[in-house]
Amino acid sequence: MRRREFVQAAAVAATGCSLPAPFARSGRAVRRISLELYSVRNEMRKDPEATLAAVRAMGYEDVELLWSFGNFGRTNEQVKTALKNTGLKASSAHIAPEILTKDWQKSVDAAAYLGQEYLFAPSLPAETNRSLDSWKKWADIFNAAGAVARKAGVWVGFHNEPNHQKLLDGVVPLELFIERTDPTAVRLQLDAGNMRMGGADPAAYVRKYHDRFWSFHVKDVVADNTKDTDLGTGTVDFRALFGLVRDVDEKLFVVEQEGSSAPLESAKRNLQFMRTLRV
Numbered sequence: 001m002r003r004r005e006f007v008q009a010a011a012v013a014a015t016g017c018s019l020p021a022p023f024a025r026s027g028r029a030v031r032r033i034s035l036e037l038y039s040v041r042n043e044m045r046k047d048p049e050a051t052l053a054a055v056r057a058m059g060y061e062d063v064e065l066l067w068s069f070g071n072f073g074r075t076n077e078q079v080k081t082a083l084k085n086t087g088l089k090a091s092s093a094h095i096a097p098e099i100l101t102k103d104w105q106k107s108v109d110a111a112a113y114l115g116q117e118y119l120f121a122p123s124l125p126a127e128t129n130r131s132l133d134s135w136k137k138w139a140d141i142f143n144a145a146g147a148v149a150r151k152a153g154v155w156v157g158f159h160n161e162p163n164h165q166k167l168l169d170g171v172v173p174l175e176l177f178i179e180r181t182d183p184t185a186v187r188l189q190l191d192a193g194n195m196r197m198g199g200a201d202p203a204a205y206v207r208k209y210h211d212r213f214w215s216f217h218v219k220d221v222v223a224d225n226t227k228d229t230d231l232g233t234g235t236v237d238f239r240a241l242f243g244l245v246r247d248v249d250e251k252l253f254v255v256e257q258e259g260s261s262a263p264l265e266s267a268k269r270n271l272q273f274m275r276t277l278r279v
Contacts, residue, residue, distance in 0.1 A: 027278045030242065031249045033271065034062035034091060036217065036256035040263045044072045049082050051264075056086040058268045059275075064254050065093035067107075067119070076110050083114070091252055092118035092157075092189075092215060097125065097138065100145040100156065111154045118215060118252070119149070120189045122159035128173065129163070135173045139180035146185030157215065159189040162198035178209055188212045191256070192236050193219025193228050202236070206244045215252040216242070218274065227259050230266055231273040242279040 035055055037044055043051040048071075055063060065071055071079050083090055093116055099107050100121070111119055121142075127134040146156040158181070164174040178188065190213045195202040206213060220234030221227065231238070245251060255274060260266035 028248060030253050030274055030277055030279065032062065032091070032252045033060065033274050034064050034252060034254040035060045035267055035271075036064040036094075036254050037066050038069075038094070039255065039257050039260070039267055041066070041069070043263060044069075048072045048074055049085070052082050052086045052088060054264060055267065056088050058264075058271055060088070060267075060271060062089045062091050062252075065090045065114075065116075067093045067095045067099070068122075076113060080114055090114055090116055092116060092120060092254065094122050094159065095119050097121040097123065097141075100141050104145050104148060108149050108152045108154055111149075112152045116154060118155045118157050118187065118189070120157040120159045120215070122189075123161055129168075132169055132171055132173065132176060135168075135176050136180060139177050142177075142186045143180075143182045146182065150185060155187045155214070156185070157187040157189050159217065160191050160194050160198075162194050165195065165198040165200040178212055183212055187214040189215040189217060189254070191217035191219055192238070192241060193217070193221045193234075193256075196221045196236060197225045199225075203241050203244060206241065210244070210246065213245075213251075215254060216245075217254050217256045218270075219256045219258075228257050230257065230260070231255070231270045238277060239279055242277070245279070248279060 040051055040055065052063065065079065074082070079090070093111070095107070107119065124138050128138065142156055142158065149156045158177065160174055165172055188209070190202060190205060192202040194217070195205065218231060218238065219228050220231045220236045222229050222234055228234070242248065253274065255267065255270045257263070257266050257270060
């Protein structure tokens with residue numbers, strides 16, 4: 001047995017966890033890289049078209065739209081034109097969860113029109129901070145919305161925030177949500193930085209719920225887990241984390257840095273980090 005295989009086997013024995021296969025790193029580059037437009041939200045508010053052009057000029061080929069921000073005052077037609085003019089795709093968007101309950105078919109049709117694969121809700125209403133029953137109710141809403149979305153070739157999904165891992169009546173709400181939702185209708189987006197800021201280990205979630213995660217927010221955090229930072233300068237070991245992911249070429253890796261003082265410059269550096277990353 002080679003040393004790497006021995007170390008991996010020892011880790012499995014020590015933790016009782018089964019690692020996704022193949023766990024041995026292949027040394028491949030991450031293929032599907034996107035930019036969450038929240039990272040450059042102020043620039044998008046000033047001039048969405050120019051900002052998208054700047055993002056494309058950096059080398060990004062994909063962006064995550066912000067339906068929850070009304071796409072910065074642009075109609076679906078204007079968004080589609082801007083994407084076409086810049087040569088960008090928008091494989092995913094972040095949405096407000098209430099959209100799932102209000103004329104949902106219209107949103108599904110809009111996603112299909114824009115060529116979107118995923119619509120992720122990154123939060124839930126405040127009621128979920130107090131009630132596990134509310135989490136169950138929303139899981140059922142996601143299941144129903146997901147079944148509708150699949151008919152149009154779109155996936156509905158959920159994105160974790162830091163408070164989703166905090167115990168509520170002795171239960172981790174995020175885990176309840178994952179276990180109650182239907183994997184044939186609902187996919188998940190794991191935000192590694194949010195996991196760390198919430199006191200959880202993203203690698204443990206990948207091991208436990210590997211087949212549920214189809215998109216990843218690539219967010220690094222400082223040592224005390226209070227804020228994010230440029231990729232590769234914080235504490236998240238992305239090589240080790242993404243080395244756990246099977247079918248890397250199929251998964252979507254979305255760069256996000258919320259607190260940079262120079263967002264466009266950070267977005268460019270973060271893309272350079274992702275291009276040199278091997279998993």
